[in-house]
Amino acid sequence: MDFIDFDSFLDLAKPGTTSNLPQPQPALSLPISSNIETFGKRFTNLNNLTRNLLSLDDKLNEPSQPHEPVRESELARKYAQLSIDLLKKQHQHQQNGDDGTGTDPSAVPATTSSSATASLSSRLSRVFNNQLNDSLTREIFNTLEDKFPETDSIKELIEPGSTGSLARKRLRGKVEGELVKNQTLVLKEYQPVMSQLKALEESLSRLNQLNESLNSKVDKNFETSNSFNSKIKALTDEKKMISLKKNLLIGFKEKFTLNEYEQYVLSSGDINDEFFQVLKKAEQINENCSILLAIDNPQLGLKIMSKINQLINTSIDRIISFCNKTLSNLYSLNSKSKLLTLHQCLRFLKNKLNYFNTIMALFTESRSKILIDEFLSETSTDGKKSGDHDSYHGGNSRPVFISENDTVRYIGDLLAYVHSVVVNETDLIASIFTIEGLDTQEKAEFDQIINQIKDEVLKSMARPVKSRINQVVSSETKLLTIYSIFNLVELYSLMLSKQLSSSNELLRTINELIKSSRDRILDVINSRFLTIKNSNLAVLELNFDLQPPEWIIEYFADLLPILDQIVSSSTSTSTVLNFNEKENKEFLSLIIDRPIEIFNEHVQTNKLFNVKQDQLILRQNFLDLILSKIIPISILSDKVLELNEQISGLTKELTQIQLDYLLKGCLLYDHFNIINMIYPFNDEESGDDFEPAIYEAIKENKLFNIQEMAKVNVLVQEFLPNALLEIQRSLLKLNSPMVVNDIVNDSGEEFVKFYHKFGLVVKNFLDFDFTWSQNEVSLLLGGQNEGVLIQ
Amino acid sequence: MYDTFDEQYAATIGIDFLLKTMYLEDNKTIRLQLWDTAGQERFRSLIPSYIRDSHVAVVCYDITNKKSFNNLDKWIKDVKLERGDDVIVVLVGNKSDLGNDKRQVTAEDMEALQKEVGARFAIETSTKANHNVKLLFKKIAQSLPEFGTNSDETEHRKNKPETIDISVDNTETASSSCC
Ligand SMILES: Nc1nc2c(ncn2[C@@H]2O[C@H](COP(=O)(O)OP(=O)(O)OP(=O)(O)O)[C@@H](O)[C@H]2O)c(=O)[nH]1
Ligand SMILES: [Mg+2]
Numbered sequence: 001m002d003f004i005d006f007d008s009f010l011d012l013a014k015p016g017t018t019s020n021l022p023q024p025q026p027a028l029s030l031p032i033s034s035n036i037e038t039f040g041k042r043f044t045n046l047n048n049l050t051r052n053l054l055s056l057d058d059k060l061n062e063p064s065q066p067h068e069p070v071r072e073s074e075l076a077r078k079y080a081q082l083s084i085d086l087l088k089k090q091h092q093h094q095q096n097g098d099d100g101t102g103t104d105p106s107a108v109p110a111t112t113s114s115s116a117t118a119s120l121s122s123r124l125s126r127v128f129n130n131q132l133n134d135s136l137t138r139e140i141f142n143t144l145e146d147k148f149p150e151t152d153s154i155k156e157l158i159e160p161g162s163t164g165s166l167a168r169k170r171l172r173g174k175v176e177g178e179l180v181k182n183q184t185l186v187l188k189e190y191q192p193v194m195s196q197l198k199a200l201e202e203s204l205s206r207l208n209q210l211n212e213s214l215n216s217k218v219d220k221n222f223e224t225s226n227s228f229n230s231k232i233k234a235l236t237d238e239k240k241m242i243s244l245k246k247n248l249l250i251g252f253k254e255k256f257t258l259n260e261y262e263q264y265v266l267s268s269g270d271i272n273d274e275f276f277q278v279l280k281k282a283e284q285i286n287e288n289c290s291i292l293l294a295i296d297n298p299q300l301g302l303k304i305m306s307k308i309n310q311l312i313n314t315s316i317d318r319i320i321s322f323c324n325k326t327l328s329n330l331y332s333l334n335s336k337s338k339l340l341t342l343h344q345c346l347r348f349l350k351n352k353l354n355y356f357n358t359i360m361a362l363f364t365e366s367r368s369k370i371l372i373d374e375f376l377s378e379t380s381t382d383g384k385k386s387g388d389h390d391s392y393h394g395g396n397s398r399p400v401f402i403s404e405n406d407t408v409r410y411i412g413d414l415l416a417y418v419h420s421v422v423v424n425e426t427d428l429i430a431s432i433f434t435i436e437g438l439d440t441q442e443k444a445e446f447d448q449i450i451n452q453i454k455d456e457v458l459k460s461m462a463r464p465v466k467s468r469i470n471q472v473v474s475s476e477t478k479l480l481t482i483y484s485i486f487n488l489v490e491l492y493s494l495m496l497s498k499q500l501s502s503s504n505e506l507l508r509t510i511n512e513l514i515k516s517s518r519d520r521i522l523d524v525i526n527s528r529f530l531t532i533k534n535s536n537l538a539v540l541e542l543n544f545d546l547q548p549p550e551w552i553i554e555y556f557a558d559l560l561p562i563l564d565q566i567v568s569s570s571t572s573t574s575t576v577l578n579f580n581e582k583e584n585k586e587f588l589s590l591i592i593d594r595p596i597e598i599f600n601e602h603v604q605t606n607k608l609f610n611v612k613q614d615q616l617i618l619r620q621n622f623l624d625l626i627l628s629k630i631i632p633i634s635i636l637s638d639k640v641l642e643l644n645e646q647i648s649g650l651t652k653e654l655t656q657i658q659l660d661y662l663l664k665g666c667l668l669y670d671h672f673n674i675i676n677m678i679y680p681f682n683d684e685e686s687g688d689d690f691e692p693a694i695y696e697a698i699k700e701n702k703l704f705n706i707q708e709m710a711k712v713n714v715l716v717q718e719f720l721p722n723a724l725l726e727i728q729r730s731l732l733k734l735n736s737p738m739v740v741n742d743i744v745n746d747s748g749e750e751f752v753k754f755y756h757k758f759g760l761v762v763k764n765f766l767d768f769d770f771t772w773s774q775n776e777v778s779l780l781l782g783g784q785n786e787g788v789l790i791q
Numbered sequence: 792m793y794d795t796f797d798e799q800y801a802a803t804i805g806i807d808f809l810l811k812t813m814y815l816e817d818n819k820t821i822r823l824q825l826w827d828t829a830g831q832e833r834f835r836s837l838i839p840s841y842i843r844d845s846h847v848a849v850v851c852y853d854i855t856n857k858k859s860f861n862n863l864d865k866w867i868k869d870v871k872l873e874r875g876d877d878v879i880v881v882l883v884g885n886k887s888d889l890g891n892d893k894r895q896v897t898a899e900d901m902e903a904l905q906k907e908v909g910a911r912f913a914i915e916t917s918t919k920a921n922h923n924v925k926l927l928f929k930k931i932a933q934s935l936p937e938f939g940t941n942s943d944e945t946e947h948r949k950n951k952p953e954t955i956d957i958s959v960d961n962t963e964t965a966s967s968s969c970c
Contacts, residue, residue: 409839416806416840423808424824484836491837495805568833 083118266315279315319345327363343435368460407472408484415492429454459505466509473520483562486517518577539602546618546733548625556629563633592639620650621735658747665719692764709768720780748781803829821932842873854884855893867908882913888920
């Protein structure tokens with residue numbers, strides 16, 4: 001750092017320097033400032049250096065020396081200023097202490113004088129404050145002596161005045177020359193380094209320049225690339241946004257729009273798998289639109305929806321018209337693909353009930369119409385057959401003619417026709433609406449639909465069938481024919497119930513027809529009875545031959561075949577014509593009891609039969625006829641029993657008449673009555689334990705005497721021998737020989753019983769014996785019971 | 792006719808019905824409408840109404856039951872009464888599985904009758920052993936007038952032939968039509 005110190009020396013040599021004072025050596029200038037100040041100076045220098053080093057500016061190459069003097073002088077000035085300030089202050093203090101006034105004009109000169117003093121003092125202090133210690137000083141002087149041995153000159157040197165000064169100047173010149181020499185030597189050593197550095201400087205500066213240009217270029221590039229980058233970034237961001245938008249739009253398009261091709265498929269493409277796929281998509285879009293409707297602006301959703309809806313509606317219209325067209329032309333369904341497409345359509349429409357129902361309604365309507373037309377032409381009563389229909393029967397079926405003489409066959413043909421229509425229609429509908437590959441639930445739904453359509457279509461037949469059959473039935477009067485019709489209808493009801501559900505209108509109608517034909521049977525019978533009942537002819541027909549009237553014979557001629565058939569056909573049921581218990585009873589009562597009733601009325605009203613026996617025989621013959629007719633019929637067994645009861649009732653009455661006849665003939669009639677009044681005979685007493693004594697009261701009777709009894713005894717012997725013949729003659733008109741027999745026997749037996757007991761009573765009270773024993777009497781009266789009586 | 796066989800006898804009530812679609816060679820299909828008529832006397836009156844619109848009458852008897860064979864005359868007469876000669880009559884002797892030990896009607900008997908009544912063909916079958924049943928229906932289909940001329944599906948729907956299947960059944964367990 002000695003060089004720096006030397007610099008200050010150079011500074012002093014400069015002509016602009018204010019200090020004129022002689023300075024023996026530049027080194028002296030250094031120690032003047034205090035250590036701290038030097039340090040601070042160095043420190044600032046250091047700071048400057050650091051600053052310079054750090055900064056990238058080109059001051060780097062600048063030599064530091066030229067600055068030093070400036071700093072030096074500045075420093076000096078600074079110190080001087082400080083000193084001056086100090087003096088000023090002191091001066092001010094003094095003034096303040098005197099008068100306390102601010103500024104004093106006298107202060108300015110004071111300042112000038114103090115500045116002179118300060119420069120002097122600083123120069124002195126530099127001398128006195130010499131840092132050089134004594135040894136060093138000695139060394140210096142020794143060196144000086146060595147170098148400049150002329151001792152004499154020392155004296156000159158210390159000599160005041162000009163010689164001294166001259167001498168000193170000489171010495172100084174010498175020392176300075178020496179110093180210059182030395183320093184030149186030292187500097188010379190640095191010369192190569194300097195030149196090297198100089199050489200380096202150029203390349204360095206070039207390097208620096210390069211660096212600088214590079215930096216600036218880099219900076220420039222950086223700037224351009226920076227803006228470029230930001231541009232790129234902006235663009236990428238934009239791109240990202242756009243692709244996002246694009247994806248959104250694609251997604252949206254996918255979810256919410258149909259492309260043109262798809263629209264075409266829906267609006268005018270073929271109805272096929274693709275069509276339904278697109279349609280499904282369209283529906284999906286419609287569904288998705290609910291999301292769009294939920295956003296703030298539902299406009300878009302509404303728009304899309306209306307558009308898609310329009311397309312869907314067009315598609316549905318097309319589907320409907322396809323269905324209707326296909327269903328109206330069933331031949332087209334022979335093509336499997338058409339059928340499959342139809343199935344797709346139906347499956348699609350199934351959830352749109354109103355559309356589906358419309359189609360079904362149209363189909364059922366057209367089928368119904370075809371069925372009715374066909375039915376009417378097939379069964380037309382005039383036998384005319386209208387044009388070619390979509391007929392099951394093809395061209396060569398023959399219409400069902402009504403024939404005068406065979407209505408049963410007509411009904412049979414008609415029902416067979418209905419049967420074939422039912423099975424064919426069932427098959428047709430099933431073949432159209434049975435869709436393959438359905439899950440069980442859907443299948444069940446379609447099965448139900450099939451049944452509905454079937455019911456609906458076949459329903460159309462119900463009315464014409466009903467009217468046709470009713471027309472025949474109501475105009476038919478032959479019981480057997482009606483019954484055959486009834487049977488047919490019943491059988492068909494059974495057969496159709498295999499194909500049709502019980503709720504089916506046609507089946508219900510058939511069942512109604514069963515009832516109406518049955519009712520017709522009842523009607524016919526009833527009206528027949530009514531006619532008979534009111535017929536005078538029927539009453540008049542009854543005459544003394546006492547035979548049953550013709551009408552009952554005719555009636556049974558009609559009824560029996562029916563009953564026979566009922567018996568042979570009804571295997572399981574215990575009732576006829578499918579009646580319930582009560583109806584059955586009523587019916588049986590109608591067919592059996594009612595004619596008897598009517599007949600009895602007729603007998604009553606006919607004045608001819610005032611003789612009771614005739615009436616009884618007539619009725620007996622009537623019942624006997626009926627009995628003979630119904631005895632073999634198992635379902636009428638109850639009625640047979642009833643009839644038997646009635647017959648035996650009549651028989652009893654007839655027997656009584658015969659008994660009366662016998663008693664009267666023997667004058668025993670009154671006695672018989674009296675005896676019975678006292679105590680009626682009964683069978684138990686007919687034996688040996690008969691006690692005549694209980695009839696003592698008979699003695700009170702005037703007629704109960706010997707004379708009377710003798711008369712009786714005579715009469716018995718006169719009357720009885722012819723009585724049997726007489727009785728048999730009177731019963732000649734009774735048709736049943738068995739009944740005649742019964743009457744004869746019973747009355748005879750009864751008479752014999754009485755004759756015997758009465759004989760015992762007479763014997764007891766009158767001690768009179770009848771001539772004929774009871775055996776004899778019995779013999780006369782037929783005698784079959786002889787064995788019984790002889791006990 | 793239902794492609795099943797049931798040992799249990801269940802008498803047909805009235806008229807049973809079946810639609811049978813047959814696929815013949817040359818891709819021809821034919822739909823046969825079969826009416827299975829009951830053999831019992833009490834259902835007999837129904838049958839003429841079905842013969843009316845039928846093209847073929849398959850008259851069955853039981854080869855183990857001579858009486859059923861003898862009854863054929865009566866049934867064929869019924870058929871002819873309705874349709875005259877405008878009908879194809881086919882004779883079927885069923886229960887050929889029992890042919891070895893219980894046979895009462897010989898093949899010669901059958902052929903003789905076939906000639907006599909002018910039946911289109913006669914065949915012995917066994918529904919139990921499923922013998923000749925398919926052949927029977929095939930032959931029926933082939934004997935139909937429509938067959939061979941125009942036999943695409945449409946035509947057949949229109950000219951759907953109907954087949955009467957008459958079971959002769961006097962003995963309650965005699966012949967069979969359960970094909
Ligand atoms: N062994 C044998 N038995 C048969 C054959 N075919 C039918 N059967 C039996 O014969 C009986 C009557 O058969 P069905 O077919 O019901 O008779 P069907 O002629 O239809 O009777 P109806 O309907 O009353 O006229 C049944 O028990 C059958 O099992 C056969 O080929 N072989
Ligand atoms: Mg059967």
